[in-house]
Amino acid sequence: MIPDGFDYHEPETTAEAIELLEEHGDAETELLAGGHSLLPAMKSGLSSPDVLIDIGGIEELTGVTADGGTLTIGAMTSYSDVLDAEAAREHAPALTAAVEQVGDRQVRNRGTVGGNVAHADPASDLPGAVLVSDATMVVQGPDGERDVPAEEFYLGMYATDIGPDELLTRVEVPSAAGAVGTYVKRASPSSGYAMVGVAALLSVEDGAAETVRVGASGVMDRGVRLEGVEDALAGGSVDEETIEAAAARAGEGLDTALMMDDLRASGEFRAQLLEVYTERALAEANADLAAPAAD
Incomplete structure (x- = not known):
């Protein structure tokens, strides 16, 4: 299907992108x-924007750096570039582990961390991982930058705390x-998205x-x-028995009546x-802790 017509803009800076968002605030952007x-979504007709702002060429939104105990990932950094950065593996191991399982090589070469986070698809691989990583999303708008903790960033399905005239510029991870x-995840056989995906940091x-x-x-x-899982393990020994007992509390505090229910799984x-x-995520983490360090 051919998408409807739209105005196309290709800003070179974050400031220019924000100006375009302000300028076209009355349009579907x-x-x-x-x-x-x-x-x-545009090809299928699910999305039909009047204005498309392509931020792929904004160089200041790319890169992975570690400084002062914080790992910073530019919003337009590709999954592959994150995986190639040794600093990401060292400082954000849970997030990196999730990035490794996004799509396939072609998707990881083109897709971006910021795009994933801002899209807020609950079945994508990163939402649980950014929470586990205690990440902070930095968004920028006409009034400057503001920091949004991961716990406050996601508002619901495809909904975030990013305002209509703001964009995500980077993700910061302690x-x-x-x-x-x-x-680890149970992937949908049709899409590869997570029917259930669990990230663990241990x-x-x-x-x-x-x-x-x-x-x-x-x-x-x-x-x-x-x-419930975190409380079960905090401060205690970590072995097969305690992991199994902790995993049994995985649904604690979650309203099972509101769990996602679709054609893929009830x-x-x-x-x-x-x-x-x-249980698998924790067992894998425990095994990695016990493994001898590589030379």
Whole structure:
């Protein structure tokens, strides 16, 4: 299907992009990042913007840097560039583990971290991982920049705290060096999106869990932290028995009546998958902690 006509703009700077958002505030306007969600929606008629602002050429929105205990990922940084950055693997292991499972190589070469985060598809791989990573989303508009913690960023399905005249410029992650991060998912056989995806960040000190952060995608209308699992493991030993007991609390605090229910899986089935994949994510993290360091 051919999309409806639209005005196309290609700003070279963030400031120029914000000016365009302000200028076309009365029109149906969309930002184009990697295009993997927006372009299919336009072709199918689900989205029909009057104005398309292509931010793919804004160089200041790309790159991965680590400074002062914070890892910064530019919003237009491709998944592949994140995976190529050793700093990302060291400081944001859970987020990097999720990025590794996004789509296929072609998608990872073109798709962007910021596009994924801003699109807020609850079945994508990053919502749970950015929560686990305690990320902060930095958005910029006419009044300047503001920081939005991951816990406050996602408002619901395809809804975020980004205002109509703002754009996401970068994702900042406090360093989790020394912890291990994992991400496991039950992928939809048709799309590869997560029917359930679980991210875990784990560190152990003197035989006891020091850092325990677990989050999920694909279960509710947004990414969620699994606080019952975290509480079950915090400060205690981490072994097969305690992991199994903790995973049994994966659905604690979640309203099962509001779990995603679609052609791919019922809410009830997702609740069962959540427990299974939580156990797998934690077991994998524990195994990585126990593995000898590579030379």
